[in-house]
Amino acid sequence: MASYYHPPLKNDLLLRTARGEKGSRPPIWVMRQAGRYLPEYHKAKGKKDFFECCRDPEVASEITLQPIDRYEGLIDAAIIFSDILVIPQAMGMTVIMVDKVGPHFPDPLASPSDEQYKEVMEKEVDVVKELSYVYQAISLTRKKLEGRVPLFGFCGAPFTLLCYMVEGGGSRTFQVVKTWVYKHNTEAKALLQKIAELCVEYLAQQVVAGAQIVQVFDSWAGELSPAMFKDVAMPYLEWICDRLPKRLEELGEEKVPMVVFAKGAWYALVDLCKTKYDVIGLDWLHDPKQAYEIAQKHGKVVQGNADPGVLYGGREAITQAVKNMVEGFGGGKQGWIANLGHGVTPHVNPDDLKFFFEEIHRFSDEYQERAMPNGSGIKAAEQQMHERNILHSDW
């Protein structure tokens, strides 16, 4: 099945960087860029339930575009408005989003002896049909984007999804999932494998619908010890990056860059660099310079990694954090996608986030100037301005 027709990309900086090519500056986006910190998000959501918004392609695409419109010329990618928990829903589980609390599963998979475990394992899940609303939202968003920036598709990693499915929501102690992975390791792995297979098909269908790059979120990886990460997280992250390109080929689709974000798993950086993922997402536990050196040695691109909390810290703190990133990640001409180390949090002032983006542009421009004496840097900066489509009266 061939992709739907979409207008050509006007800004492919992020895709080129993700593939390891050189660019004139680092591409920029942030996780959760469409969300509660934006007043226009609340307006579009109105009284609708969160998952109702996800299931309405018109609303989901409108919310996806909000940060692109607000930060026009400053950011280089959109990410489809949806949630990682649509996979458990497709598997037949009920998930509700409780205001100011987060996701809640009224009937989680407490133990493998539960009847529900058998049901979930035996259920044949049709992610093409069950999640068709996501693909429709992606196609509609691509149309509305008119090629301004590329569109990310995404899914949750098997371990993180297992956490939610057995805990029933967020957790402090992760008692239930720890019981599963230590005491019921075989049954946990059977479920992880099932989720991994669904993730591959889900990501492939997102690409068919128009996603141009995909990211796998392992948000709870940091709850695992290095040994347990190797046992219950890594094999399933690898399954996804090994299988997705093959599945895309079967579907007659081009390969897309793949990003992995295993939050908290700083010890796994080298192992992640040895996988088929093109880009390794970094949280703020990493020192930019050290992580960049390791990734460069393995020919991988990194993405990240400012502490999202810096956005509460005012302009000086933001400037300092950006400077640290730009210098640590080698200036941003190659091998780095600028982002936060996790999603932007509610209550952030959207203007402070704008300042964060502007500072990344400013510092990477300046870095380039320094790297290219005799005025040739000015040419590069002009080129960047052109790419950003900005008319600069005081240039």
Ligand SMILES: Cc1c2[nH]c(c1CCC(=O)O)Cc1[nH]c(c(CCC(=O)O)c1C)Cc1[nH]c(c(CCC(=O)O)c1C)Cc1[nH]c(c(C)c1CCC(=O)O)C2
């Ligand atoms: C763990 C996880 C979830 N969802 C997601 C993750 C992985 C990333 C991460 O670690 O943050 C992924 C996600 N969730 C959402 C997106 C949209 C795209 C984007 O990044 O802009 C993405 C990529 C929207 C959302 N997903 C959610 C909201 C807030 C919903 C609302 O109350 O309006 C949004 C905009 C709800 C959600 N969904 C989830 C939680 C824990 C919560 C509540 C926590 C919170 O309040 O931030 C599960």
